[in-house]
Structure formats: C-alpha cells, structure tokens
Amino acid sequence: MDGLVIGIDLCNSYTHIACHKPERTWVIPTVVCKNKNQDEWYVDEEAYAHTLIGDGVIEDKLLTQVLKEGTATIGGIRYEGLYLLKMFLKKALELPGKEAGDVPIAGLVIAVSMLDVKLMDSLLYCADYLEIPRERVHIISHTESFVYYVMSQKREIWSNQVGMFDLADESLRYYEMKVQRGIRQMQVTAERQDLEETFHLDVLENMAGAKIADKILSSCAERILQKRLFSAVLLTGKGFESTDWAPEFMKQICSRRRVYVETSLFARGALMKALDYQQEKTAYPFTCICEGRLKATVSLKILNRDKEGQLVLAAAGDNWYEAKSTVDFVVTGAPELEFTIAPLDPKKKRLVKIPLKDFPRRPDRTTRIQLTLGFSDENTMVALIRDKGFGELFPATERMIKQEVIL
C-alpha cells in the first residue's frame, strides 16, 4: 500500500490520530486557533501558545459548532463551524503527514461517537477540501471501531463476550460485543449504552471526589457485568489514563477477567479498519451488526430472465451511510415497487409496497423508473423514484416519489 493510512477518533474534547508507518498515535485537543493578524491556523500546543501570546483566538467544541451551525468571528471575519473543522482537520492531518514525509493519504477512517448525517456530510466535505478522494474516506461509529479493535486482537480476547467502559469528560459509556459463529459466516453484534452516572473528570483531582467516582463505577460494573463470563474487559477514555484512583472498580472488574487499558482504542480500531480497506480481501470476514450498520437486508422483487427473484439493494451489516444505490427498472404489471425487509430475526421479515401513484398511465413495460435508495439513519430507508419515461416513445415526466420506510 502506498501512502498514509490513518484512523482518527474525533471527539468534541480530544482527537486521537493513529497512524500506520510511522506507527504512532497523537492525542490533541479538538481546538483550532486562528492568528488575528494573518491567515494562519494552529492546533495542539501551537494553538495554546498563540492564544497565550495574544495573537491568536482559539475555538473549541468544533463538532457541536458544525451540528448547531455555529459561527465564530476572528479578526473581523466570520467563520462557520464547518470551516473551523476543516482547518482543524487540515492542521491535525499535517502531524502524521510531516512525520511520514509528505505522502498522500491512502486511507482515512474517522470514528465518531454519534453518527449524525450532518456531521458525516460535513466530514466528507472536509475531505473534499483536503483533496482526499471520497472513496478513501470512511466514517464509523465508536461501537464499530471497538469491534475492529477487539477483532484485530488474539482470538482468546474475543472468544466470549467483550465489555468496555469508556470514561471521558462528562460521559460514561459501556460497550459490549459478542461473536456468533455461523455455518456460512461469523457475525459480530455490538451495542453501546450511555450510562446516567456521569461525572466531570475534574472530580478525580481530589481524593474525596476520586473515591466517590470509584464507588459510582463499581456499582455500574456490578450492575452491568454481574457474574457473566467475559473473555476481556477493556477500559478506554481520558478517565482511564490512570486507574490508581479506582481501586474498588478495578478489583471488581479484574475478578476472574482479563482487563486491558487502551486510551486511544477508537483511533486504533479506526486504523485497523482503514488498513483493512487497503487489502483486496478483508481480514475480518464477519457481518458486523452495530451502530452505523444496517440491521436488516433490503431487497426488491424483480423479474430476471423470465423468472421472479430478489435484488438485494442493501444487506444487513452494510454501513448505512455508504449503502446508496441507483438502479433503473422497467415496470411490468401493477405499477408498484415491492420491497422485502428482512431483519436478522427471520420471523420479522415483511413486505413494503410503494405504489407509483400519479405516474402517467402507459402500456405495460413502457415506464422506466430510476430508483435511488439511501438511508438517513440505520433504521430509516429513503427511496426516491423518478419517472424516466420510455425514450421518445413515451417521454419522461417530472413525476417523482420520495418515501421513507422504517426498517
């Protein structure tokens, strides 16, 4: 593989950048600083240095700014949140770039805690600005990143279920994954749970606070892990940079379990995924069912060489954001589209019909339609059906149907 392969864990507070060749991880605050007097942008230590000197203005909470369409006025110029994120990513990617010696990016996987279409679109827009071809950029959830990190480890780590606590500023999350070996293919299911018992990491700075935090985590661990069997329990997030403050919690989780700490786990998982994209044949031959992946297969009834069949448009385990397809069909028989939604549980399989309402009436097989299928989230399919007519014989109209289907 030629070029840099990078995995990024992009959060509102910190960003972890993991790189392969040179194998290194950078952890920088998700802030960007703009020089008041010239068009220069800084990240990491430089950003704080310029702010302290007084010639720079620092901007934080970049992801929130993008999602809420926030703006910042620096040196009399108004910058949109997206622009700030763009400049941050540009400067952040220069860190591995400089070390590798100005090589192009061959693969970039960005892991984010929440898969929001707006954020994902914005990240791809940033990739365009950075002149990284879109096919080299992928966005995954923290859950998926967790799966890839675990599955890249030795088999004994994932032979049973794997649990993980992620303790960051003002957020405490629990992840769990399980490998199911099927006859045809292995399936990995993973879930995330946002825990209510959150606290600010500042409390760890004094002994009393740390003790309370330890108690909170212990009770969480007891409630969640119970006496279940885990092949491994992982700890990640800034809160676990040190575990000295949580002796009770550590005792609890270490009892008959292997425990590992990896603070840049999401970036490492994203890097594993990015490296896998570089291979012709995947090193992870499993169906991944988790946040960001479809939980049902969507197919369409078609006629193929005189025989009825199903055309799979998106399969369970596909990345919903990337599962877009555009196909042309000629309609025969009743003017409607019949989708089959097949979740993992075969009993929940169902048919969804979309009638071609208000489409012009034409002889059979003289209506060509273009079906564009996409997903606005992992549970919502969006079908756009456009009338393409039948050449000059039956000219196309402007008729179009847009329908959302809950999977």
Add this chain to the structure above:
Amino acid sequence: MSLILCRHEPVKHPYFIERLGVHIMSSQELCYILYNHPLLAMDGFIDQALIQFIEEELDMPFLAGKLSAWKKGGEDPDEMIFIILQECYYYTSREVIKLRQKIGSYRKMNEAEFAKETADYYFRLKQYGAAIQCYEKILDSWRIKSLSDEFTAKIWHNIGASYAGIFWFGKALAAFDMAYNFDKKPETLKKIYQLTLLNPQLKLKERYQSAITERQQRQWELDLERVLADAGRGEAVREIRELFNQDPLKRTAGAEKLVTEWKRAYRKML
C-alpha cells in the same frame, strides 16, 4: 407485479427510426419496436446500421456478432427479430412465441393481402406516401384480375384517405371515385361530396349530383361542420391561441417551433 432490471447501456448516439420518426436509446425500446411493429421489423429493419448500434451503443457485441453471422449466412431474416428478443429478456418466452405465430401468419398471407397489411400499417403510422406506394403496387400487380371488387374498393378507398391525409384533395377525389366504381357505397359518396366542400375548386361529377339527394347533402354538410367545429375546439387549436396571446418574442419563437414541427410531420407523411 415486477420490475425488469435495466442493464447499463451507455448510448451516446441514439438510433433514428425514420419510419416512426423516433430515436431509440435502449435495448428495451428496440424490443418494444420489434414487438409492436412486426411489419416494420419484417421490412428490412434489422440492417447493418442497427447491428452497429447494437454493438457499439448498446454494448452488446455478442448479440451483434450473432446477427451479423445470421445475415451473412443468408438465413431467414425474420429469425433475427427473435434472436434480439431472446437475448434482451424484455418479453417473456410466451410473448415471443405469440409474436412468432403472428409473423408466421403474416408470411402465410398471399402477396396482395400481405401488401395491404403492410400498406395499412403505414397508413396507421400516418406514413401516407409509403402507404400509397404499397397500395398502388397491389393494384399494379399481375394478380389484379384475381382481386375481388370489395378488396379493390378498399384499396382505392385507402388510397383516397391517404391522399386526403396529405391534403391532395384532387387525387383523393379521383381515388374515391375509383372506389365508388367498385363498391357503390353511400359512405364513399359522402367522402366525395365532402371533399368538394373542403376544396370548392373540385367539381362534383354529374353522375354523383343525381345520385345524392338534397337531404343527404344537408346531412353531410352538417356532419362536416360538426367535425370542423370539434377540431376548432381541440387541444392543438387551444395551444395555438395561447401562443398568439403571448408577447411577440415568445410568439415568434413558439410559432417557429410549431411550423418546424408541422413541416417535419408533413415530410414524414410523404
């Protein structure tokens, strides 16, 4: 209900079918034409230009090769229609068999019947020039003597209708005149009379003047007036009225487009 998956066909130069005045840009459209216009398909439609279109534009070199080999071998040209239909899977096997039977029945017709069928087909397409040629060929044929009066009258009648379609009222009158000689139907007489109304320069022959009663004249005049009034209320006239209500720039552009369209349609009829 079902959907037929369309293969990607990167057509950059659509194929023009002169007889129909349309361009086709997919294998589905080609199949539709073959299936719905068998007489056109049987009339040397699958030529080298179409085979080239199939190969280069539809990106179906295998099918094109098969057709070329068939053509070169001098085999039954009708079979090429089925080769295309079977390769494209646009019609079911049952429908292809049905078409095979239809084409077979055409081929079983005697020469005059088949020629009339072809001529009628061009007439339905409003290709009046081509239709007239076909009808006249039937009348010129050495088999003329074997044609029944009824059949001959129908041919002359259709020639008359074709000439009327291209506004050659004089020739239309002469053709209806011939038709009347064979069928003596008042319907034919009605058309002759109405042609003289449409073109006052045409004179009704004396023999018809005595054959048409005053009552018939009044009725046929009323019928024609009704038809003309209906036409005046038609969509085409409404569009022209709307066009002339627009500002001069749009009006001129619209009129130019309309006249070009009329010219194209008229040339196609010839």
